[in-house]
Amino acid sequence: MPAEADQAYDPVAVEASWRARWDREGTNSFTLEELRTAERPFYNLMMFPYPSAEGLHVGNIYAFTGADVFGRFKRMQGHDVFEPIGFDAFGIHSENFALKTGVHPTELIPANVANFRRQLRRIGGMFDWEHTVDTTDPDYYRWTQWLFLQLFRHGLAEQKEAPVNWCPSCMTVLANEQVIVGACERCGTGVEQRFIRQWFFRITEYADRLLRNLKHIDWSDTTLKAQYNWIGRSEGAELHFPLAGTDREPGQGDTGDEPGAGATRITVFTTRPDTVFGATYVVLAPEHPLVDAVTSDECREVVGAYRERTRAKDLVARKKVEKRKTGVFTGGYCINPASGDRIPVWIADYVLMGYGTGAIMAVPGHDERDFDFADTYRLPIPRVIAAPGEGADTPLSIAYEYPTGTLVNSGRYDGLSVEEGKKAIVADLAARGLAEAKVVFRLHDWCISRQRYWGPPIPIIHCGECGPVPVPEDDLPVVLPHVEDFRPDETGVSPLSRVREWYEVACPSCGGDATRETDVSDTFLDSAWYFLRYPSTDFPDRPFDPGITRRWLPVDCYIGGNEHAVLHLLYSRFIVMALHDMGLLDFEEPYDQFRAHGLIIREGAKMSKSKGNVIIPDPIIERYGADTFRVYLMFLGPFVEGGDYQDQGISGPHGFLHRLWESVVAIEDEAEARDDIDPAVEQKLHQTIQRVTEQVGTLRYNTAIAAMMEYLNAARAGGRTPARAEIEPLVCLVAPFAPHIAEELWRRLGHEHSIFEGANWPSFDPARAAVRVARVAVQVNGRVRGTVSAPVGADREAVVALAKSEPNVARHLEGMEVRRIIHVPDRLLNFVAAQAAAVGGTSG
RNA sequence: GCCGAGGUGGCGGAACCGGUAGACGCGAAGGUCUCAAAAACCUUUGCCCUUGCGGGCGUGAGGGUUCGAGUCCCUCCCUCGGCACCA
The missing domain is CATH 1.10.730.10 (Isoleucyl-tRNA Synthetase; Domain 1)
Incomplete structure (x- = not known):
């Protein structure tokens, strides 16, 4: 019946006709009723794309196809597979694009989304187009803002001062990726650090739980490791080093270590309290609040200059490893609480204010960075740990960092192991009020403030009387006002504050004059909850419906790139955990299974626009x-x-x-x-x-x-x-x-x-499927000399008989004495043989 | 520097739990069909020696364990991805 032309495979025609039929028949989409009643729900999630102007990247197609194959497979096995897709369309790239080309994001994004939709349909993904999400849609970000308010109400959102990269010429804050070797990527001006007040989510409160749960979720190993390392739990102790004045005036010891003028001791965090006798100096971060207090008058100028120089460094440079450590002496001293020695206090930019207490005890003998520093500034490098075979006087040519060995040069603790030393020293110092055992995490709180335009405004109103007041939920969304030219200007204020009718509002609490928060939120917040929204997009009045959510979540399988191994996955875990604690979700991990896919390269080289080898x-x-x-x-x-x-x-x-x-x-x-x-x-x-x-x-x-x-x-x-x-x-x-x-x-x-x-x-x-005849490899001394076919399960004797009748095998066994026969059923037979002993003499 | 992944034919890549290394595909060579081309189909294809039978070598380098190692152990080299000098 089919016409001649119908017999040839014409993929373009076949694909178009089936796409049309899927749309017509709703093959891939769920009705609300179906979502409510699905019997074998399977939530197949993939990371939604950023709809760039260039169109869908092969990397995206690769990831989506891999996820779609899995979803279709599950569906053919009888599951009700929900496979949504959406658009993560806020963010810095649209702003950059707009600044470069003059196309406003409100025009750009819908065009990009339309193009993405066309391309996504074309690759044949099983997407439910009735349940998609666009993070820039006020109907979506209204709930992003709602989420912020929930965290705020529960004390998980707070304002803190934090450093940002500041370009003094563009008068704007830069992301790390916009800083190219210390300069602004747009104008080349040197970037400096500025401290500004920003909103943070207190993810660190959840550090322990985020770490513990990793044990029972089914994720790619590499991703689990990345999360584990990122959270970075370390056990150690805080030690207090009483101040001991400057070269001129001897200090006097009392208590209290509050930063500022009254402080009398420096608190450091260390994972190696056993090495405290080797602490020959203390280093403060240049921003540390005690710097002024410890600095002597002679050193004040040098210290001030060094702090200036540090401030001029951008955040990226600060975190880079430099071989040559720099620092300056403050002129101040403190007392090593264990040895009682008076030791100098330095400042150096390799110590960061953001980690631990912003101060370290430097143990050059047993820490490589401290060793380098001490070596540069000719500070003493005593040994306090001896490895097996070493003594108290064995010279150190490099830092000995391994956490094993015996304490030496440590007074009455000599002879203890590292572990014993840690316990004993912390216990003794604690008894004198000079130490506390402590666990710290390297995870920071999540800074969600962005001093930008293209994002959801943070729903807070600042009132002189009432402080920061949440926007009432009924007033959400706080719609991002249209600002034609959102470039920063000389005033240095955020573009949103220039829209006066938006910026100036009455305080919801007291009715007085107030202003809106002008920071927008991090795009990672948009993507931290999108999977909760997909199945509930039929509900305009709630972020996620409890019944639907119970049926479909947590996500059964999540496939995505390992570039999000840490931030996105960690943030969404945190959000879900927080919502769980608020009683809004009955699970605390969002994704049962996560699989990271690999990267695709082309002809052995990484694809990039600049190389022009991108696959279209x-x-x-x-x-x-x-x-x-x-x-x-x-x-x-x-x-x-x-x-x-x-x-x-x-x-x-x-x-x-x-x-x-x-x-x-x-x-x-x-x-x-x-x-x-x-x-x-x-x-x-x-x-x-x-x-x-x-x-x-x-x-x-x-x-x-x-x-x-x-x-x-x-x-x-x-x-x-x-x-x-x-x-x-x-x-x-x-x-x-x-x-x-x-x-x-x-x-x-x-x-x-x-x-x-x-x-x-x-x-x-x-x-x-079962194989009935096995091909058994026959070896003589580990070398294959033939193959025999034997019935599956044939015993050793039978196979040996077959093997010996194989001419080539027989030839190799000639004149040999078989000492051992190894038989791996259905796979292999190995004759272990040696030259028969009887033969004397030599042969050529 | 640290963390993670990885090094196998001309190329992409296979190989269960230590058991015939190179599945599948690309490329290449030869052939069939065709007026021709495309498509399709058939044969060969790790390297070296050999007419053939067959033999030797071979999974980044070097050692080790084992009847037997791509796979396990030690030392080293290289590539890719990520990063935060995290005390």
């Missing part, structure tokens, strides 16, 4: 079709590791789909099943179903595709036409990878419904 998907899809493109992307390497896109390689998958098409077309008109199923092909089919099922389930897509290719090759070997029962299951196996062609072939095989409606994933019969 549209022409490839036009030429080969989305199905071929998808199969190729999944074939070129293990999904979790990424792979190398080689332009010519796509012809392999293309040919495969062609052959599959031809095999179906060759039999589609046949009335009923032919009877010529080849037993060998049948066996291979069952093996293939087994392999593909296992491998797709564990994201080993490349080998799953290889197995399918191998099977099709076998079914068509010698020009044979596969029978219907041989080819139909393959159509199903291919479907998650190449959904359009699978639908078309499924229809041609006589099925009315979509291949994705109903549990069409084929099952295999282990009995039919």
Whole structure:
């Protein structure tokens, strides 16, 4: 019946017609009723993209295809798979683009989103277009602002002073990525640090729980490790070093270590209190509040200059490792609480105010950075830990940092192990009020303030009388006002504060004159809860519906890039944990399973716009079709590791789909099943179903595709036409990878419904997959000398007999004495043999 | 510097739990079909020696354990990704 033209595989036509049918029939979308009643809900999430002007990047397509394959696979196994997509459209890139091209983000973003939607449809993702999210939509960010208010109410949002990168020429705050070797990326002016008041979420309160929960979530190993290291729990102690005056005036000791004039001691944090006898000086961060108090008059000028220089460094430079450490002596001294020695106080920019107490005790003998510093400034480097085989006087040529050994030069603690020393010293100092055991985390609080335009305004009103007052929830959203030119001006105030009718408001609490917060929030806040919104987009009056949320969350499978291994994933875990504690969610981890995918490179090189080697998907899809493109992307390497896109390689998958098409077309008109199923092909089919099922389930897509290719090759070997029962299951196996062609072939095989409606994933019969004859490798002294075929499970004697009758094996055993026989059933037989002893003499 | 991942044919990559290294695909060579081209199909393809049978070598380098190592252990080299001098 089909016309001649209908017989040839035309991917573009097939794909267009099936996309239309999916839309028409709502194949991939849920109604509210369906969301409420789905019996086997499976929430398949992927990281939503930033809709750039360049269009969908292959990296995005790679990630989405891999996630979509998994979703379709689950669906064919009978799950109700919800697979939403959205747009993470706020942020710095739109602002930059706008400043460069003059296109306002409010025009740019809708155009980009429209283009992304077109491209996303084209790649054949199973997206539910009835449930999408756009973070710049006031109907979305209204709830982002609501979320801020919940955190504020529960004491998890607070204002603190914090440093930012400031470009004095652009008069604006820069992100770390906008600072290029200490200069502004736009104008090249040197960047400096400024301290400004900003909003923080107190994620550190959750540090311990965020760390503990890592033990029971099913995530990629690398991602778990990254989170573990990022949170960075370290056990140690705070030690107090009483001030001891300057060179001129001796100090007097009392208590209290509050920063400022009255303070009389420096508190440091250390993980190695056992090395305290080796602390020969103390270093303060240049910003430390005690610097003024300890600095002597002689040193004041030098110290002031050094602090100036530090301030002039940008945040990126501060954190970079420099070989040569710098610092200056303050002229002040303090007392080592363990040894009682009077030791100098320095300041140096390798000590950061943001970590621990902003002060360290320097133990040059046992810390590499302190060693370098002491070496540079000729400070003493005593040894206080001896490794096995070393003594108290063994010279140190480098810092000995290993946490094992014995204490030396440490008074009455000599001879204790590192562990014992830690305990004893902290206990004794604590008894004298000079120490407390403490756990610190390297995780900082989450700064969500952005001094920018393109983001959701933070819903706070500042009132002279009442302080910061939350915007009443009924007044949400606080709509971002349209500012045509949001460039900063000489006034140095935020662009939002120039919109007076927006900026000036009555205080919701007292009614007096007040002003709105002009910072917008971090885009990481937008993405910290978007997965809660997707299934509830049908509800305009609540962020997430409790019933729907209970049915669909937590997310069953989340696939995304490891570039978000830390921040995004950690922040969303924190938000969910906080909402859980507020009683708004009944789970505390958002993602049951997370898998990080790899990166895709091209012809061995990283893709970048500047190199001009970026893959542009549209022409490839036009030429080969989305199905071929998808199969190729999944074939070129293990999904979790990424792979190398080689332009010519796509012809392999293309040919495969062609052959599959031809095999179906060759039999589609046949009335009923032919009877010529080849037993060998049948066996291979069952093996293939087994392999593909296992491998797709564990994201080993490349080998799953290889197995399918191998099977099709076998079914068509010698020009044979596969029978219907041989080819139909393959159509199903291919479907998650190449959904359009699978639908078309499924229809041609006589099925009315979509291949994705109903549990069409084929099952295999282990009995039919079982191998009956094994090929056993025969070795003589570990070298393969032949192969024999033996029935599966054949015993040692039988295999030995077969092996010995193999001529080449027999030849190698001639004149040898077999000492041992290793038999690995169904795999291998190894004769361990030596030259028979009897033969004397030599031979050439 | 630290953390993480990884080094296998001309190329991308396979290889269960230590058991025939190189599946699958690209590329290359030869062939079939065709007026021709494309597509498709068939054969060969790790390197070296050999007409053939067969043999030797071979998974970044060097050692080790083992009947047997791409896989386990030690030392070293290189590549990629991430980063925060975190005390």
